[in-house]
Amino acid sequence: MVLKMCSRYYDGYGNVKDLDDETMSKFENIIQGMAASSLRCIALTYTEVANEDLLGEGDNHNMV
Numbered sequence: 095m096v097l098k099m100c101s102r103y104y105d106g107y108g109n110v111k112d113l114d115d116e117t118m119s120k121f122e123n124i125i126q127g128m129a130a131s132s133l134r135c136i137a138l139t140y141t142e143v144a145n146e147d148l149l150g151e152g153d154n155h156n157m158v
Contacts, residue, residue, distance in 0.1 A: 096137055097121055 103113050103121075111117070125135045 095122075095125075096139055097125070100139065 097118065100113050102110050103117070105111050113121075128135055
């Protein structure tokens, strides 16, 4: 599950919050409840990457 690889999340106001064990458990319960109703949870994840780490990746070497 993607959730287990996450360490932070955005709250309903767009603030970044640390994903502690209690909040992780709440999210897991929500996802399990949705799955029990034959619903699926679709999520978007990302990570910040420094420009130096992008060198040699793909064709766009001049990204700013």
